[in-house]
Amino acid sequence: MSKEKIIQAAIEVFSENGYHRASMDEIAARAQVAKGTLYYNFPGKSQLFKTVVKQGFEDIMRRTEADLNSPLPIKEMIMRTIRHHLDLFLESRHFSHIVFNEISNGIEQDVLEELKELKRTHIGFLAKIIEDGKCEENLFRDVDANLAAVSMIGTLESVCNYYLNHQEAYTREDLEQFAFTVITQGLFISVE
Amino acid sequence: MSKEKIIQAAIEVFSENGYHRASMDEIAARAQVAKGTLYYNFPGKSQLFKTVVKQGFEDIMRRTEADLNSPLPIKEMIMRTIRHHLDLFLESRHFSHIVFNEISNGIEQDVLEELKELKRTHIGFLAKIIEDGKCEENLFRDVDANLAAVSMIGTLESVCNYYLNHQEAYTREDLEQFAFTVITQGLFISVE
Amino acid sequence: MSKEKIIQAAIEVFSENGYHRASMDEIAARAQVAKGTLYYNFPGKSQLFKTVVKQGFEDIMRRTEADLNSPLPIKEMIMRTIRHHLDLFLESRHFSHIVFNEISNGIEQDVLEELKELKRTHIGFLAKIIEDGKCEENLFRDVDANLAAVSMIGTLESVCNYYLNHQEAYTREDLEQFAFTVITQGLFISVE
Amino acid sequence: MSKEKIIQAAIEVFSENGYHRASMDEIAARAQVAKGTLYYNFPGKSQLFKTVVKQGFEDIMRRTEADLNSPLPIKEMIMRTIRHHLDLFLESRHFSHIVFNEISNGIEQDVLEELKELKRTHIGFLAKIIEDGKCEENLFRDVDANLAAVSMIGTLESVCNYYLNHQEAYTREDLEQFAFTVITQGLFISVE
DNA sequence: CATGAATGAGAATTCATTCAT
DNA sequence: GATGAATGAATTCTCATTCAT
Numbered sequence: 001m002s003k004e005k006i007i008q009a010a011i012e013v014f015s016e017n018g019y020h021r022a023s024m025d026e027i028a029a030r031a032q033v034a035k036g037t038l039y040y041n042f043p044g045k046s047q048l049f050k051t052v053v054k055q056g057f058e059d060i061m062r063r064t065e066a067d068l069n070s071p072l073p074i075k076e077m078i079m080r081t082i083r084h085h086l087d088l089f090l091e092s093r094h095f096s097h098i099v100f101n102e103i104s105n106g107i108e109q110d111v112l113e114e115l116k117e118l119k120r121t122h123i124g125f126l127a128k129i130i131e132d133g134k135c136e137e138n139l140f141r142d143v144d145a146n147l148a149a150v151s152m153i154g155t156l157e158s159v160c161n162y163y164l165n166h167q168e169a170y171t172r173e174d175l176e177q178f179a180f181t182v183i184t185q186g187l188f189i190s191v192e
Numbered sequence: 193m194s195k196e197k198i199i200q201a202a203i204e205v206f207s208e209n210g211y212h213r214a215s216m217d218e219i220a221a222r223a224q225v226a227k228g229t230l231y232y233n234f235p236g237k238s239q240l241f242k243t244v245v246k247q248g249f250e251d252i253m254r255r256t257e258a259d260l261n262s263p264l265p266i267k268e269m270i271m272r273t274i275r276h277h278l279d280l281f282l283e284s285r286h287f288s289h290i291v292f293n294e295i296s297n298g299i300e301q302d303v304l305e306e307l308k309e310l311k312r313t314h315i316g317f318l319a320k321i322i323e324d325g326k327c328e329e330n331l332f333r334d335v336d337a338n339l340a341a342v343s344m345i346g347t348l349e350s351v352c353n354y355y356l357n358h359q360e361a362y363t364r365e366d367l368e369q370f371a372f373t374v375i376t377q378g379l380f381i382s383v384e
Numbered sequence: 385m386s387k388e389k390i391i392q393a394a395i396e397v398f399s400e401n402g403y404h405r406a407s408m409d410e411i412a413a414r415a416q417v418a419k420g421t422l423y424y425n426f427p428g429k430s431q432l433f434k435t436v437v438k439q440g441f442e443d444i445m446r447r448t449e450a451d452l453n454s455p456l457p458i459k460e461m462i463m464r465t466i467r468h469h470l471d472l473f474l475e476s477r478h479f480s481h482i483v484f485n486e487i488s489n490g491i492e493q494d495v496l497e498e499l500k501e502l503k504r505t506h507i508g509f510l511a512k513i514i515e516d517g518k519c520e521e522n523l524f525r526d527v528d529a530n531l532a533a534v535s536m537i538g539t540l541e542s543v544c545n546y547y548l549n550h551q552e553a554y555t556r557e558d559l560e561q562f563a564f565t566v567i568t569q570g571l572f573i574s575v576e
Numbered sequence: 577m578s579k580e581k582i583i584q585a586a587i588e589v590f591s592e593n594g595y596h597r598a599s600m601d602e603i604a605a606r607a608q609v610a611k612g613t614l615y616y617n618f619p620g621k622s623q624l625f626k627t628v629v630k631q632g633f634e635d636i637m638r639r640t641e642a643d644l645n646s647p648l649p650i651k652e653m654i655m656r657t658i659r660h661h662l663d664l665f666l667e668s669r670h671f672s673h674i675v676f677n678e679i680s681n682g683i684e685q686d687v688l689e690e691l692k693e694l695k696r697t698h699i700g701f702l703a704k705i706i707e708d709g710k711c712e713e714n715l716f717r718d719v720d721a722n723l724a725a726v727s728m729i730g731t732l733e734s735v736c737n738y739y740l741n742h743q744e745a746y747t748r749e750d751l752e753q754f755a756f757t758v759i760t761q762g763l764f765i766s767v768e
Numbered sequence: 769c770a771t772g773a774a775t776g777a778g779a780a781t782t783c784a785t786t787c788a789t
Numbered sequence: 790g791a792t793g794a795a796t797g798a799a800t801t802c803t804c805a806t807t808c809a810t
Contacts (some may be wrong), residue, residue: 020212024805034771045805130379141381143370144362150354151347151374158292158346159339170336178335182343186378187322189333194795216780226796231781386774394704404596408801418775421801514763525765526752528746529737535758537768538734539727542676549692554720562719566727570762573717602782610792621784
């Protein structure tokens with residue numbers, strides 16, 4: 001059906017170009033529908049973008065959640081969470097960038113609000129994993145869980161971006177290992 | 193003189209809107225010069241952007257360097273580096289975002305190349321601080337210094353972004369403390 | 385439909401102003417369509433120009449060819465060819481000028497190449513008429529047919545241009561007669 | 577002095593680009609003077625253009641006249657006239673094109689009038705050579721001398737243009753010979 | 769449901785010209 | 790005489806959106 005084709009095309013185009021550089025023309029072309037069809041299915045560019053972003057967030061949360069169903073040690077949970085986020089970030093670099101960062105630019109206020117809400121949900125989702133970990137195994141440092149979630153996302157996104165430009169220097173496993181280490185243990189060897 | 197006024201206006205406008213949303217019209221208006229004056233002083237939008245970004249990078253590196261030239265313990269150096277980056281990020285939120293993330297979107301190829309070079313320089317600058325620290329005090333974990341630099345930037349930017357939307361919940365000192373902790377020690381309390 | 389209206393308007397505007405003085409705004413206004421419609425139908429100014437020129441060339445060749453179908457004495461064929469070219473040149477003075485001369489200025493290289501090709505085709509078309517004449521009636525001097533074609537066009541265009549500025553002094557018939565004489569017999573009465 | 581440098585630069589730039597594509601910036605750069613200096617010496621672009629065109633006309637007329645002041649047979653006079661015009665046309669292809677054709681486009685009315693006057697003078701100059709020939713040797717056909725002059729210019733310009741694009745196929749001598757033949761005797765071998 | 773022709777507001781860029789020094 | 794920074798009108802082109810079919 002058109003709607004699904006459009007969303008897939010939109011994911012591609014937004015991912016490759018960012019919100020502003022992405023054009024409805026190209027999305028339509030990529031989806032192999034007429035431009036009018038875009039507007040038949042979505043009220044406008046920003047709404048289409050919202051749908052795409054929403055799907056991305058839901059996707060990563062669903063994937064992560066599914067993988068965390070069975071009771072696992074915290075370390076393993078964090079490792080898996082990192083892995084799922086790396087997957088998403090490496091699949092569609094710009095998309096993740098948009099999702100986590102570009103939400104602010106030139107989008108209608110109301111859509112913007114919804115996007116921020118989605119972002120909050122995602123941060124909350126990660127924060128909850130962290131909070132749960134705190135209670136269960138007393139492994140986490142007593143820091144604000146939201147900030148912790150946010151810093152984790154920032155690290156992952158930034159590191160992925162660098163990796164994508166220097167793939168010759170690292171393997172995907174290096175990346176995972178590095179991310180896990182730096183997120184959980186930081187840069188210093190030990191602090192009294 | 194016009195050139196300086198334009199750069200200041202451009203910093204503002206690019207910071208507030210990102211590269212694509214920023215219009216030469218608004219930059220000219222903000223700088224209180226005619227649109228032609230922009231093109232008299234800069235070959236085009238992307239070149240102006242490059243100038244602005246360059247200035248930002250040089251600024252933060254100069255500031256940081258100036259503050260680090262006396263011999264200091266590593267911890268203090270990292271703390272100050274973090275502080276300077278937070279300063280920049282909080283001063284011009286979108287600007288830092290652009291500088292560290294948006295460098296990829298729809299900018300002329302040649303300018304893009306120069307921007308990437310600037311970015312590499314900055315990463316190298318941070319990596320060097322980390323490398324030096326490794327040698328001198330044996331405090332750093334043996335991780336890749338470039339990835340370490342990149343992850344640090346990612347954390348700081350992401351955390352700043354969150355902070356700017358939740359200023360009521362945290363103080364600037366909270367932020368600094370959190371960033372320092374999470375960057376140097378990670379989220380976990382102890383590791384065997 | 386828009387496309388045809390635009391081409392007609394473009395012929396007018398290009399004819400009256402030449403390529404560079406012609407503005408897309410005016411073409412749009414003359415065609416009574418929005419500016420965007422121009423760009424919906426043609427990729428840009430130079431492509432629109434190319435279309436217009438192409439149509440002009442095809443037009444004159446078609447008209448001439450149609451009139452030369454039946455077997456005619458060479459003299460009559462040349463006369464008719466001259467007549468058709470005068471028609472075109474007098475109809476749209478600048479257009480013909482552009483077509484035959486302005487092809488060189490500030491047009492994208494690829495479009496320019498196509499225009500030159502069109503011009504070559506037209507020269508070849510005239511040269512063929514001349515070549516055929518040579519064989520059939522042994523009337524033509526043994527000169528290079530391409531140069532002959534080119535000099536014929538030059539004479540006609542130049543003479544038309546002058547005529548358009550001095551219409552009070554000559555009739556259209558004078559013009560035709562003069563062109564025929566000077567092209568076929570030259571300025572001198574007789575040469576041994 | 578500046579004035580002369582500017583004129584030389586202007587000749588070059590107008591020749592290479594035509595009136596509209598030529599920019600005052602480039603003329604200034606080519607003349608190695610500041611842009612203001614152009615306007616100090618000439619009231620504006622069109623006036624500068626007029627000066628340049630005037631100089632071109634005067635130049636060719638002077639050269640031709642100098643070469644024709646000894647008594648010569650008509651044929652030789654025509655040959656020399658053709659030769660001088662070919663010289664000019666081949667030296668600065670676009671310039672001659674401008675001089676003989678582009679004078680009409682988007683130039684201020686008053687300057688345009690002066691340019692037309694210059695053109696008329698040149699046509700008159702050629703027409704006079706033809707008229708004189710008529711009287712003296714009774715060699716010329718009894719055609720309008722102005723039209724004859726104009727058609728001669730058209731032939732020469734058109735043929736030069738073609739030659740410049742096909743230099744591999746003809747020599748300069750071929751060109752001269754062809755031009756002389758076609759102008760004086762036309763394309764047909766004999767007429768009853 | 770779907771189309772695609774048409775729109776028009778807005779953006780970047782060019783360039784002849786002015787003017788204070 | 791000469792300069793060059795500054796101007797702003799004009800120009801090409803883009804693209805989200807609308808609407809009749």
